[in-house]
Amino acid sequence: MAVFSDAWIDRTSTDSVKWKVPKKIYRRDDLLPMWVADMDFLSPREITEALIKRAEHGIYGYAAPPGSLFSTIRLWLEKRFHWTVPEDSILLGPGVVSSLALAIRALTDAGDKILIQSPVYHPFYQVIKNNGRELAVNPLVYDGNAYTIDFDDLERKLKNGVKALLLCSPHNPVGRVWKRDELEAIGALCEKYGVYILSDEIHADIVYEPNRHLPIASLHPAWERQSITFMAPSKTFNIPGLQASFMVIADRDIRKKVKREQQKIAFHGPNLFANIAMEAAYQHGEKWLEELLSYLKENVRMSIEFLKTELAAIRPVVPEGTYLLWLDCRELQLPEEQLMKALIEKGKIPVGTGEKNYGEEGDGFLRMNIACPRPMLEEGLQRFKRAFS
Structure with a gap:
């Protein structure tokens, strides 16, 4: 049985930084966050079981x-x-x-x-x-x-x-x-x-x-x-x-x-x-990790293919590692503030801004976290497209 499914797991009531911070900053409840580098997957079952077993001791x-x-x-x-x-x-x-x-x-x-x-x-x-x-x-x-x-x-x-x-x-x-x-x-x-x-x-x-x-x-x-x-x-x-x-x-x-x-x-x-x-x-966790890598590799392929066909002005840098897509948006010729305004107000999708977070060499780039179930990724890509349509 596969470890990973396409189930979209609700994290909004877990004090998740990924989900809570954008809501607080932008005062919106309709955002799909794809910014900070944590994943929307369950951790390996063995970790959960080990934590529960120790917690049950009570001291x-x-x-x-x-x-x-x-x-x-x-x-x-x-x-x-x-x-x-x-x-x-x-x-x-x-x-x-x-x-x-x-x-x-x-x-x-x-x-x-x-x-x-x-x-x-x-x-x-x-x-x-x-x-x-x-x-x-x-x-x-x-x-x-x-x-x-x-x-x-x-x-x-x-x-x-x-x-x-x-x-x-x-x-x-x-x-x-x-x-x-x-x-x-x-x-x-x-x-x-x-x-x-x-x-x-x-x-x-x-x-x-x-x-x-x-x-x-x-x-x-x-x-x-x-x-x-x-x-x-x-x-x-x-x-x-x-x-x-x-x-x-x-x-x-x-x-x-x-x-x-x-x-x-x-x-x-x-x-x-x-x-x-x-x-x-x-x-x-090794078996879990191997399945994660397979799932992420397909997420990378799917994201790059989507951008190539639907948003050709945005060029992704194909990652050799990490679950982060670095996106060259310079052809849009929009300052960072306008990029983010479009993403939040039209796309409703917070991602990482290039120059603000990664230095002046990041000007015109965005960072997108694609470590999530496929339905969430598909929704995120559609929102990304909507932001710049």
């Missing part, structure tokens, strides 16, 4: 993560990415963004330059600026079909005093799954100029064949020693509300610095239910 005191959680994470990394890590290199965190901010504070000082590759996930900007660090930008190059890295510009920026690179791999929002030669070039430059690699790999599991995710730290011992890899089951298994993530830190000195920063904020680890969900996800 929810302080809890340490089980030792089996670390071996479970290690086995997942070995099986999915052929990456062998010692268990003591794994540190738990509440969420990837929080852990990124913590790592920046542990490894850099106020005023240090930190580099991003834009357009990129908007919290990257926030964790740099809010911690008093200086933003350096290596814009990705878009040729009308796909994005690549400008390595000449990257080297110029790295040798000009950059302390850390925030790598988004797979890349949100442009959907690139970086190839081995691209990651090797990044690693070699960061090694050459002594730059830390802070690699957000939260979408590592959402990759479409024949593409393959490669953790940059797994490619060379030197890059592993100067890297922190941030991962989580949250995007993979649709459990972001449980705040469960982990870091892989091979270097003992870097690990000490991060632990010291955790101690400064009195971080005691993910909560009881986060640990349970994370272990259940990685122990039992």
Whole structure:
């Protein structure tokens, strides 16, 4: 029996950020949200069962993560990415963004330059600026079909005093799954100029064949020693509300610095239910994930075909990974405010705006989350068409 069905599950009474926030902002009850990156699918049954079983005990005191959680994470990394890590290199965190901010504070000082590759996930900007660090930008190059890295510009920026690179791999929002030669070039430059690699790999599991995710730290011992890899089951298994993530830190000195920063904020680890969900996800969720990838791949195909035939002026960037469509709307020649006005007032469909959320290189683009049942996706695409008809 298939795990996924086309059932449209009502989330409006669950305090879902995805569904609640647009209603509050726009004061409308008729919106179909396709903006924030969580899915409208039920999480794996084994996660729900594990949480219910623990909840039925009735006592929810302080809890340490089980030792089996670390071996479970290690086995997942070995099986999915052929990456062998010692268990003591794994540190738990509440969420990837929080852990990124913590790592920046542990490894850099106020005023240090930190580099991003834009357009990129908007919290990257926030964790740099809010911690008093200086933003350096290596814009990705878009040729009308796909994005690549400008390595000449990257080297110029790295040798000009950059302390850390925030790598988004797979890349949100442009959907690139970086190839081995691209990651090797990044690693070699960061090694050459002594730059830390802070690699957000939260979408590592959402990759479409024949593409393959490669953790940059797994490619060379030197890059592993100067890297922190941030991962989580949250995007993979649709459990972001449980705040469960982990870091892989091979270097003992870097690990000490991060632990010291955790101690400064009195971080005691993910909560009881986060640990349970994370272990259940990685122990039992692989079959569910394979069916998810198959379902999402068809959603991608369907969305691209619809836009090609019904809205030729909007060009989707075909994603190699993630469940996010990055849409080139520049041919419409509408400023971002008018794009959003049409989407909300005519289409009644909130999506992610390019420049506001992903930097100036996102001007004229939109990000659309297509991780939802087919009837919801079909409705969303029709609303998208209505917005610009």
